[in-house]
Amino acid sequence: xxxxxxxxxxxxxxxxxxxxxxxxxxxxxxxxxGPNGSGKSTLAYALAxxxxxxxxxxxxxxxxxxxxxxxxxxRAREGVFLAxxxxxxxxxxxxxxxxxxxxxxxxxHRGETELDAMEFLKLARQKLKLLNMDEALLSRPINVGFSGxxxxxxxxxxxxxxxxxxxxxxxxxxxxxxxxLKIVAEGVNALRGPSRAILLITHYQRLLDYVxxxxxxxxxxxxxxxxxxxxxxxxxxxxxxxxxxxAAAA
Amino acid sequence: MNVETAAxxxxxxxxxxxxxxxxxxxxxxxxxxxAMERFHEHGFPSPKIESWKFxxxxxxxxxxxxxxGVIKGPELTRAALEPYRLTPDCHLMVFVNGQFRPDLSxxxxxxxxxxxxxxxxxxxxDLRALTAPPVVAVDPxxxxxxxxxxxxxxxxxxxxxxxxxxxxxxxxxxVARPDTEPTAFHLRNLIRAxxxxxxxxxESYIGLGEGIYWTNAVTQIAVAPNAVLRHYKLQAEGxxxxxxxxxxxxxxxxxxxxxxxxxLGSGLCRNEIDxxxxxxxxxxxxxxxxxxxxxxxxxxTIRIEHSKPRGTSSQEFKAVVDGRxxxxxQGRIRVAPDAQKTDARQxxxxxxxxxxxxxxxxxxxxxxxxxxxxxxxxxIGDLDEEALFYLRARGVGEAEARKMLVDAFIGxxxxxxxxxxxxxxxxxxxxxxxxxxxxx
Numbered sequence: 001x002x003x004x005x006x007x008x009x010x011x012x013x014x015x016x017x018x019x020x021x022x023x024x025x026x027x028x029x030x031x032x033x034g035p036n037g038s039g040k041s042t043l044a045y046a047l048a049x050x051x052x053x054x055x056x057x058x059x060x061x062x063x064x065x066x067x068x069x070x071x072x073x074x075r076a077r078e079g080v081f082l083a084x085x086x087x088x089x090x091x092x093x094x095x096x097x098x099x100x101x102x103x104x105x106x107x108x109h110r111g112e113t114e115l116d117a118m119e120f121l122k123l124a125r126q127k128l129k130l131l132n133m134d135e136a137l138l139s140r141p142i143n144v145g146f147s148g149x150x151x152x153x154x155x156x157x158x159x160x161x162x163x164x165x166x167x168x169x170x171x172x173x174x175x176x177x178x179x180x181l182k183i184v185a186e187g188v189n190a191l192r193g194p195s196r197a198i199l200l201i202t203h204y205q206r207l208l209d210y211v212x213x214x215x216x217x218x219x220x221x222x223x224x225x226x227x228x229x230x231x232x233x234x235x236x237x238x239x240x241x242x243x244x245x246x247a248a249a250a
Numbered sequence: 251m252n253v254e255t256a257a258x259x260x261x262x263x264x265x266x267x268x269x270x271x272x273x274x275x276x277x278x279x280x281x282x283x284x285a286m287e288r289f290h291e292h293g294f295p296s297p298k299i300e301s302w303k304f305x306x307x308x309x310x311x312x313x314x315x316x317x318x319g320v321i322k323g324p325e326l327t328r329a330a331l332e333p334y335r336l337t338p339d340c341h342l343m344v345f346v347n348g349q350f351r352p353d354l355s356x357x358x359x360x361x362x363x364x365x366x367x368x369x370x371x372x373x374x375x376d377l378r379a380l381t382a383p384p385v386v387a388v389d390p391x392x393x394x395x396x397x398x399x400x401x402x403x404x405x406x407x408x409x410x411x412x413x414x415x416x417x418x419x420x421x422x423x424x425v426a427r428p429d430t431e432p433t434a435f436h437l438r439n440l441i442r443a444x445x446x447x448x449x450x451x452x453e454s455y456i457g458l459g460e461g462i463y464w465t466n467a468v469t470q471i472a473v474a475p476n477a478v479l480r481h482y483k484l485q486a487e488g489x490x491x492x493x494x495x496x497x498x499x500x501x502x503x504x505x506x507x508x509x510x511x512x513x514l515g516s517g518l519c520r521n522e523i524d525x526x527x528x529x530x531x532x533x534x535x536x537x538x539x540x541x542x543x544x545x546x547x548x549x550x551t552i553r554i555e556h557s558k559p560r561g562t563s564s565q566e567f568k569a570v571v572d573g574r575x576x577x578x579x580q581g582r583i584r585v586a587p588d589a590q591k592t593d594a595r596q597x598x599x600x601x602x603x604x605x606x607x608x609x610x611x612x613x614x615x616x617x618x619x620x621x622x623x624x625x626x627x628x629x630i631g632d633l634d635e636e637a638l639f640y641l642r643a644r645g646v647g648e649a650e651a652r653k654m655l656v657d658a659f660i661g662x663x664x665x666x667x668x669x670x671x672x673x674x675x676x677x678x679x680x681x682x683x684x685x686x687x688x689x690x
Contacts, residue, residue, distance in 0.1 A: 048639075048643045049643070050639050050643075051635070051639065071642070071648065072639060072642040072643045073642045073643075073645050073646060073647050073648065073651075075643075076642070076643055076644055076645035077645050081644075082643055084640065084643075087640070088634075088636050088637050088639075088640040090634075090637045090640065090641070090655070090658065091658060091662075092655075092657070092658025092659065092661050092662055093637075093641075093654050093655065093657075093658045097654075098641065098644070098646065098654065099644075101646050101650060101654075102641075102644040102645040102646050103645075105645040105646055105647060105650075106645045109645075141658075142640075158644060162644065162645065
């Protein structure tokens with residue numbers, strides 16, 4: 001599904017990722033863990049195509065196609081979804097209008113018929129109910145006045161609506177209390193399936209108690225320095241990043 | 251004044267004399283002659299004058315304009331005007347190339363106690379408003395086009411509300427169908443709301459077709475004690491047009507004036523709004539938006555005069571500027587020594603959509619009373635890149651995402667329009683602008 005080869009990414013002329021390799025096969029959930037400043041968010045933005053995150057070497061293959069040449073909206077329409085670490089507040093743009101445009105842009109791209117207002121509302125209500133979220137969210141401006149937990153749940157809601165094939169969740173667990181964390185985790189687990197891949201980017205092992213990954217990778221200094229099974233997350237939690245980074249360097 | 255503008259100024263003949271209006275009033279002759287003399291003396295406002303330093307009229311001054319009367323009334327049908335109407339059944343006065351067109355107007359159900367008539371049908375009392383100087387005093391050269399309008403006025407609307415009268419929305423629709431030769435239209439509107447009356451007046455300036463013309467419009471408004479006037483203006487002139495307008499409003503005790511102005515047409519526009527809160531407890535709420543693209547230069551200049559105590563005024567203006575266009579916002583608040591307990595505020599926000607777009611914004615506060623609340627704020631910014639990326643990362647195309655953000659920026663201003671049909675009217679005008687902008 002996702003194959004990253006020798007990825008170098010510069011931000012403001014400073015290289016942050018120095019040759020990152022990663023492969024996430026269809027049907028699997030992988031976690032990327034790493035200390036602050038290791039390049040986790042840079043990886044997330046590079047995958048989503050944010051301006052200013054320049055790929056200077058290497059490539060990102062998504063279902064056999066190079067993502068780096070695609071605009072952010074093309075990636076989204078191809079099925080790549082990034083849940084933001086800090087979802088953006090956009091005053092004046094109503095959630096429902098925005099999301100209907102997004103959903104229909106994706107559907108058009110897939111050759112599906114667009115949803116009319118009633119069909120969209122029906123689908124949105126159904127997903128909101130499953131996420132135990134208030135329908136009023138639809139008529140509010142995007143993320144404006146939302147609590148941290150609401151913003152993260154709104155990301156999960158949008159993810160459900162857009163039905164991606166590759167979901168990248170950037171620290172979606174940060175700043176959540178345990179109840180919100182469980183809701184988010186259930187939201188992610190519900191998306192697990194044979195035709196999808198999920199990449200969880202996180203600093204803490206906590207989320208991985210609820211969303212058990214198939215593989216765990218340690219990102220440090222702009223590279224993947226170690227990969228392993230789900231037990232690697234527990235090892236990191238017990239020993240801390242410093243030991244693992246030191247051992248890998250040795 | 252430079253030689254060039256002096257020479258040009260002499261080309262203007264006072265063709266809107268009282269004979270034209272079907273009147274013969276000696277005092278009006280005097281008013282018009284004096285106005286023409288002042289215009290000859292001052293010529294066009296030069297950028298050397300403080301209030302004109304951001305807007306240069308030399309291109310306008312160099313153009314030779316013909317009388318509106320030269321043009322034969324183009325064939326226009328009611329159906330052709332449908333898209334520009336407020337509603338299919340509102341009171342409507344249509345002017346085509348400066349001339350009143352009763353055949354296109356709808357004035358058959360104007361309620362008792364109100365009059366909505368063409369300038370030519372004005373009575374002497376209506377015309378007395380013409381002797382009133384502009385409500386806010388400025389440098390006479392800065393006012394020379396007001397004088398030119400007085401000297402040359404060829405027509406316009408007279409709206410009179412008797413005591414306690416209520417008038418549903420009336421639309422004054424000024425349509426320009428430019429000819430091959432540049433043409434000037436000097437329009438004069440007089441709105442008088444007697445005590446306790448209430449009305450909604452929409453001025454629409456629409457250009458149909460390409461070609462150079464100049465709309466020089468003056469609207470004089472008097473709002474008597476406890477009267478309410480909702481005044482809306484859409485400037486959607488043709489892209490080669492010049493639009494110069496002065497709105498001059500005098501508010502009496504507890505009078506309320508609400509204005510919304512959208513400026514999105516013409517190549518060069520100067521829209522001035524002066525309001526004098528001339529008696530106690532008056533309220534003036536002004537809002538508006540400028541949408542500029544291409545090489546447009548659109549100027550909004552507001553002067554609020556708090557002459558008496560306990561007045562409230564607000565100005566909330568936004569500009570969206572794309573391409574190589576330029577927007578100007580000047581907002582002045584003056585509080586007279588006597589005008590204690592004044593509450594005046596002003597906000598201007600500008601959004602630049604391209605690196606070649608420009609904005610000049612100048613707030614000016616002159617506060618001579620000591621017990622007042624006055625504030626002003628101005629911001630100029632770009633589209634929020636983070637928000638743009640967020641929308642695109644969910645699959646919304648770039649053009650559509652930009653449109654959503656621009657719409658969000660101007661959308662909330664529309665809430666200032668309290669009349670539903672007018673709100674929808676401006677919504678449609680904005681949507682047309684945005685749809686055009688979304689094209690590659």
